[in-house]
Amino acid sequence: xxxxxxxxxxxxxxxxxxxxxxxxxxxxxxxxxxxxxxxxxxxxxxxxxxxxxxxxxxxxxxxxxxxxxxxxxxxxxxxxxxxxxxxxxxxxxxxxxxxxxxxxxxxxxxxxxxxxxxxxxxxxxxxxxxxxxxxxxxxxxxxxxxxxxxxxxxxxxxxxxxxxxxxxxxxxxxxxxxxxxxxxxxxxxxxxxxxxxxxxxxxxxxxxxxxxxxxxxxxxxxxxxxxxxxxxxxxxxxxxxxxxxxxxxxxxxxxxxxxxxxxxxxxxxxxxxxxxxxxxxxxxxxxxxxxxxxxxxxxxxxxxxxxxxxxxxxxxxxxxxxxxxxxxxxxxxxxxxxxxxxxxxxxxxxxxxxxxxxxxxx
Numbered sequence: 274x275x276x277x278x279x280x281x282x283x284x285x286x287x288x289x290x291x292x293x294x295x296x297x298x299x300x301x302x303x304x305x306x307x308x309x310x311x312x313x314x315x316x317x318x319x320x321x322x323x324x325x326x327x328x329x330x331x332x333x334x335x336x337x338x339x340x341x342x343x344x345x346x347x348x349x350x351x352x353x354x355x356x357x358x359x360x361x362x363x364x365x366x367x368x369x370x371x372x373x374x375x376x377x378x379x380x381x382x383x384x385x386x387x388x389x390x391x392x393x394x395x396x397x398x399x400x401x402x403x404x405x406x407x408x409x410x411x412x413x414x415x416x417x418x419x420x421x422x423x424x425x426x427x428x429x430x431x432x433x434x435x436x437x438x439x440x441x442x443x444x445x446x447x448x449x450x451x452x453x454x455x456x457x458x459x460x461x462x463x464x465x466x467x468x469x470x471x472x473x474x475x476x477x478x479x480x481x482x483x484x485x486x487x488x489x490x491x492x493x494x495x496x497x498x499x500x501x502x503x504x505x506x507x508x509x510x511x512x513x514x515x516x517x518x519x520x521x522x523x524x525x526x527x528x529x530x531x532x533x534x535x536x537x538x539x540x541x542x543x544x545x546x547x548x549x550x551x552x553x554x555x556x557x558x559x560x561x562x563x564x565x566x567x568x569x570x571x572x573x574x575x576x577x578x579x580x581x582x583x584x585x586x587x588x589x590x591x592x593x594x595x596x597x598x599x600x601x602x603x604x605x606x607x608x609x610x611x612x613x614x615x616x617x618x619x620x621x622x623x624x625x626x627x628x629x630x631x632x633x634x635x
């Protein structure tokens with residue numbers, strides 16, 4: 274504790290004040306941008322084109338990386354126009370090489386980081402990583418039968434789970450029903466083909482939803498499609514990852530089955546019956562500013578549209594980087610579709626929409 278300016282009661286307090294790790298990180302970064310005492314970083318060592326709008330990035334992490342399980346996700350940070358921005362991506366594959374992993378990123382409509390990674394990131398670039406999380410993983414004791422349902426970029430964690438099954442010498446049966454818009458939109462197709470060819474326990478069926486092709490089935494998930502491909506689905510552990518319509522349909526058809534599902538949606542990708550009742554005044558108490566926002570999008574998005582960039586990370590309510598104290602006024606949670614009270618509380622501005630005039634500690 275510091276009693277007076279520049280007077281410290283304990284030597285360790287003085288040493289801490291020197292912030293030696295920050296200086297050490299700065300110096301290490303000058304030697305090699307991957308080096309750091311405190312930060313987890315990764316170097317892009319390979320990039321593979323998957324489709325016209327998706328790429329696989331092979332990353333080699335520094336020694337601060339704590340590891341990951343197949344199926345989990347983790348935050349990836351890049352600096353864009355001088356601002357650090359973070360998004361979560363699922364592991365799409367592990368390598369036998371130490372501290373080497375891969376993510377597969379598909380451009381999302383309006384997706385700042387997904388477009389940056391696909392269009393600007395090159396081999397040799399350094400990305401920031403955070404700790405792995407999520408329970409979309411295989412159990413320690415593998416079941417005899419597993420059914421995977423995936424759509425679009427939802428194939429990425431499923432692909433890593435299939436690789437995990439291969440590494441664990443899986444002795445049961447696994448089936449993958451994978452939905453893509455058209456035949457040129459199938460992500461990780463070469464690797465999926467190879468996995469199926471090398472592992473007799475795996476059967477994959479590709480289904481196209483937008484443009485027909487003679488090589489593949491066509492249509493959306495239906496009871497008949499499910500019964501034809503996986504008649505024993507009731508005895509299977511089901512892994513489900515893909516867009517909301519696929520998830521909703523699958524959960525209805527698979528009622529009674531044991532399902533593990535994962536769905537990442539930005540707030541503006543969710544369907545909502547909410548309609549704004551007019552602009553809202555937002556007082557930013559720490560910045561000594563009062564601004565007006567429309568109350569139609571997340572507070573984070575609307576502040577950014579008028580040039581105010583608050584701390585943010587995943588932008589989908591996972592990482593809590595954007596939490597701030599609301600001193601007064603009400604917001605609605607865009608994911609839970611719940612309204613807050615009018616009193617003081619911490620809110621996540623990336624998933625909160627202004628319902629009334631607000632006072633925020635920003």
